Amino acid sequence: MSFEHFIFANEPILRLGVFFGIFAVIGLWEVAAPRRALTVSKGLRWAANLGIVALDTVLLRLLFPLAAAGVAAFCTANGWGLLNHFHVPFMIAVPLAVIALDFVIWLQHVMVHAVPALWRVHRVHHADPDYDVTTGVRFHPIEIILSILIKFATIVVLGPPVLAVVIFEMLLNATSMFNHGNIRLPVELDRVLRWFVVTPDMHRVHHSVEDDEANSNFGFNLPWWDRLFGTYRDQPRAGHTGMTIGIHGHADPREVARLPGMLLLPFRGEVTDYAINRRDFPDDRKRP
Numbered sequence: 001m002s003f004e005h006f007i008f009a010n011e012p013i014l015r016l017g018v019f020f021g022i023f024a025v026i027g028l029w030e031v032a033a034p035r036r037a038l039t040v041s042k043g044l045r046w047a048a049n050l051g052i053v054a055l056d057t058v059l060l061r062l063l064f065p066l067a068a069a070g071v072a073a074f075c076t077a078n079g080w081g082l083l084n085h086f087h088v089p090f091m092i093a094v095p096l097a098v099i100a101l102d103f104v105i106w107l108q109h110v111m112v113h114a115v116p117a118l119w120r121v122h123r124v125h126h127a128d129p130d131y132d133v134t135t136g137v138r139f140h141p142i143e144i145i146l147s148i149l150i151k152f153a154t155i156v157v158l159g160p161p162v163l164a165v166v167i168f169e170m171l172l173n174a175t176s177m178f179n180h181g182n183i184r185l186p187v188e189l190d191r192v193l194r195w196f197v198v199t200p201d202m203h204r205v206h207h208s209v210e211d212d213e214a215n216s217n218f219g220f221n222l223p224w225w226d227r228l229f230g231t232y233r234d235q236p237r238a239g240h241t242g243m244t245i246g247i248h249g250h251a252d253p254r255e256v257a258r259l260p261g262m263l264l265l266p267f268r269g270e271v272t273d274y275a276i277n278r279r280d281f282p283d284d285r286k287r288p
Contacts (some may be wrong), residue, residue: 032075039129074158076161127250127262135207142266205243210236
């Protein structure tokens with residue numbers, strides 16, 4: 001059995017191992033050195049956030065039993081995708097594919113903020129009244145299904161090695177829990193790390209209740225795209241301990257910190273100033 005076949009055969013176990021390992025590390029770190037005081041019962045939020053993770057996992061396994069690694073294996077076997085068509089060497093194809101997949105996820109993240117119908121679904125992630133490791137895995141099932149379909153389409157076009165897809169999936173999962181962690185990093189270390197990976201202080205800005213801050217720092221893993229495309233914001237105006245997390249008008253724990261309310265949130269109310277193309281810019285920034 002080749003190394004890549006071994007990775008493919010054991011992909012579910014590897015991903016579960018990374019998930020529980022990183023979750024445990026960040027969870028303990030949050031207890032030892034929290035960045036902010038929580039405002040809602042941790043037990044209440046964790047039950048809802050981990051409940052939606054369990055629901056998402058079951059749905060994905062039922063709807064897409066092959067998962068992203070299976071699509072990559074199929075494309076490799078049939079020579080589909082750019083990397084297979086041009087016979088890109090394996091050692092180049094793996095890092096290139098990981099970077100390309102990360103860029104697509106960044107674009108997807110911008111898209112769910114730009115399209116009001118998609119923002120309705122994505123705001124389940126942003127409506128979490130606190131910010132900790134479980135926020136990083138809190139996504140509505142509709143968004144999870146959309147995300148996997150975008151990944152499938154990207155894999156078919158790109159034709160990445162199976163190893164690249166497994167590495168990317170594990171990295172995305174691990175860094176999402178890391179940069180949503182309610183953890184404290186030394187300022188000097190954070191300043192260096194955010195050139196290579198999205199840090200908690202960098203991504204926390206994106207969860208601000210202020211819409212212009214929420215529409216910045218879209219990266220989950222690699223921090224370069226926000227810097228390249230002008231969506232990078234260094235710090236929140238109110239500071240990390242003074243800023244408010246969540247969405248204006250959605251602070252009722254029954255809606256944002258319980259599973260039934262989270263599942264119904266996309267179908268409630270109007271989408272106003274948070275979607276990028278619905279923002280109410282100050283007068284001095286309006287276009288004539």
